[in-house]
């Protein structure tokens with residue numbers, strides 16, 4: 154089969170100041186290629202092509218059989234408006250005679266939004282590989298045939314949305330090939346290469362969709378991760394590698410094995426990852442530093458114990474303070490992220506958070522407003538709350554906290570004014586395009602950001 158895997162354009166387009174390669178779409182494309190199909194990856198976001206230009210984006214009129222649209226899947230950069238782009242791309246692909254499938258959060262939780270006009274044949278729910286494998290093998294895409302494909306939704310001939318049964322057995326990550334980065338032009342993206350070394354999370358933070366969407370934590374073997382790191386160096390000259398997993402440090406044993414493998418092979422590259430405070434282990438972090446890890450992102454979210462308990466963060470504010478300090482003492486550059494408008498937050502609680510941010514002053518500080526993500530507990534707990542699926546949306550949620558309208562904004566303004574004495578305060582990701590200009594504002598690239606924050610700043614081996 155000839156297959157196009159599409160990373161749809163963001164709406165508005167993602168800034169070039171933050172754009173990393175679409176590693177989730179690369180994984181999907183490489184998996185399909187590994188099954189023996191001919192695959193092209195079309196990244197319309199980096200090429201700044203609106204959905205109307207999908208046909209032009211194909212660079213040639215060769216017929217193809219299947220379009221696979223990867224939307225808001227592992228990388229949470231697609232804004233709410235991108236959903237319309239998914240549908241327009243599907244409309245054009247169908248007009249080319251191709252079958253169309255889509256995966257990601259909307260396909261999983263709101264398939265009716267994608268299936269209403271009949272252009273997308275199947276919305277793939279949760280992990281895409283099992284359903285893709287079945288669909289690529291199936292010779293019957295009629296309603297009867299699709300009912301036998303686990304983990305999809307489709308619109309049947311009578312107009313109803315049908316969800317097939319879902320086999321909840323987690324996909325075996327050992328079956329994932331090393332992603333073929335040759336499917337994109339890596340030089341067009343920012344200067345940090347990405348790896349997905351695990352899926353899911355052992356935690357159940359109330360605002361987070363990860364455990365619901367991906368399930369419990371599973372990691373690829375240390376050997377395969379080390380092999381991918383070596384490949385990135387040998388084939389792509391990587392200088393910095395970011396583990397973009399939602400939580401790369403869940404298994405201490407596996408992380409230590411990765412570090413040992415990196416050291417034993419004499420691999421010299423700077424690495425970073427996202428990790429959870431609740432599983433912090435000093436010995437593991439020292440091993441990571443010795444292997445080349447230089448950056449970690451901790452989602453702290455709040456400086457108030459009551460709030461931390463309510464979101465199930467499984468850590469106290471004082472313990473989080475200690476871990477952040479210890480991590481920096483080992484030598485890591487640390488990003489912390491915080492949610493300014495958690496449900497039921499009082500002004501005193503938010504002030505405690507602001508105080509902790511000022512006290513810890515990590516090298517990178519990301520201030521968020523809560524996104525009620527489909528698949529999270531909070532999404533179910535606040536069904537009437539209008540919200541964006543975009544984790545970087547800039548609006549305070551109304552009526553969620555116990556503060557009067559405008560108080561969150563007041564406290565955030567006061568906080569960023571204070572942070573400006575030590576950090577460059579960034580409100581637009583385009584500010585990450587001109588790194589010299591940014592460095593003139595903060596020589597060590599200490600950044601406090603109210604928007605997506607570029608990866609790979611200020612760390613090297």
Ligand code: SF4
Nearest residue numbers: 354356358361399429
């Ligand atoms: S916020 Fe992080 S630690 Fe919490 S469930 Fe999500 S991925 Fe896991």
